[in-house]
Amino acid sequence: MNDMRGIFLTGITGTLGREMLRELIQTPENLLFLLVRAGNRSAPGVRLEKMMSELGFSAAQRQRVVLLEGDITQAGFGLKAEDLQRLLAEAHVFYHAAALTQLNGSREDCERINVGGTLHALEIAKKLVREGRLARFFYFSTAYAAGSRQKYCSFEDRLPEHPVFANFYESSKYASETNVRKAFAAGLPGAIFRPSIVVGHSETGEVSQFNVIYPFMRLFAHGMLRILPTRLENSFNIVPIDFVVKAALAISENPACLGKAFHLVTQTPPTIETLIRVKKEDYPGMADPLVVAPADFRREDLEPAEQFIYDMLQPYLGYLNDDLTFDTANTAAFLAGTGVEFPKTDADFLRTLLRYAVGQGYLVIPSSK
Ligand SMILES: NC(=O)c1ccc[n+]([C@@H]2O[C@H](COP(=O)([O-])OP(=O)(O)OC[C@H]3O[C@@H](n4cnc5c(N)ncnc54)[C@H](OP(=O)(O)O)[C@@H]3O)[C@@H](O)[C@H]2O)c1
Structure with a gap:
């Protein structure tokens, strides 16, 4: 499988990760390394198997899936040594989507999972770049990392110096994004995606979990x-999930995206x-x-x-x-000519x-x- 493109993905049992997985498996060159943690009652393998069945994966597609058991709150995600070795040898792209997304999450949980989890992701990404083949790290932030409690037009390539947050989810995503930006400034190649409130598919309304709004x-x-x-x-500001996935994947393909952030929001x-x-x-x-x-x-x-x-x-x-309103200059520029258009909401x-x-x-x- 030497000509395969290894993609490491976290958060695949979530709303967004599941749709990323559905899309990424369609490309025959993609070899997917999927981080899954144990659920309350089921083992990671059982959870992944259930998802692949629900998404209708073929036998050939299943051959291109590698399960990695882990938890982002642990250093190195608690990965087994042999799993880390495979990532070093085969991962070219890393999408970090796992997070605690409950808007009423406690300060401690939001910091442990979102800030701590993203620091662990950055450490892994740096190692994979330094010692392996990783070329790009993509972080799913949120448009609300800028803090939704003040009148402010948020620009993609910066965060406000004095944000006013509505909840610990926002403040933890602000802190995480700040750490990701520092890592980019220190040389880690990557980009940031900032969706607004993710809702169902633009044509069918379908969504795997009725959460957030x-x-x-x-x-x-x-x-x-x-x-x-x-x-x-x-x-x-709501945004259909298919747009978020298509836009993130289209932008990721453009090498000029490195070091930038992208609002994945509706303009209307x-x-x-x-x-x-x-x-x-x-x-x-x-x-x-x-x-x-x-x-x-x-x-x-x-x-x-x-x-x-x-x-x-x-x-x-x-x-x-x-x-809070959102400038979309980067996203508009990078989507031009890709066939992906801002959604009608x-x-x-x-x-x-x-x-x-x-x-x-x-x-x-x-x-x-
Ligand atoms: N949904 C939105 O409206 C929205 C909007 C803007 C930005 N975002 C961002 O997009 C990303 C994905 O959001 P989402 O809506 O898909 O989230 P979600 O549906 O709440 O799913 C969260 C995912 O993170 C995983 N996760 C949480 N804690 C973990 C841990 N300790 N170790 C390993 N995995 C863990 C969950 O796994 P389990 O199944 O094991 O819990 C799940 O796969 C997040 O970074 C979020 O901040 C989402």
């Missing part, structure tokens, strides 16, 4: 939270008004949130049960108030997302169309 939508759809502290004209985020309109038109039976300007919103006006839910949702609310796309979530029984709507 979906639980939030569910609380409103099911009438468990009735008041939304935002403005109808505010927008929220939908407004709250559009979301509510689509919901009313397509699902009149779905509960309607009452939109209240953040300055007029009073937590005390909520029922005690709603206050509890509202407190849980606090880390999410900034994403509905578009204080209009009313029709919102319809597609809602239809999929309803079809899967995630959103249960009385008298849906």
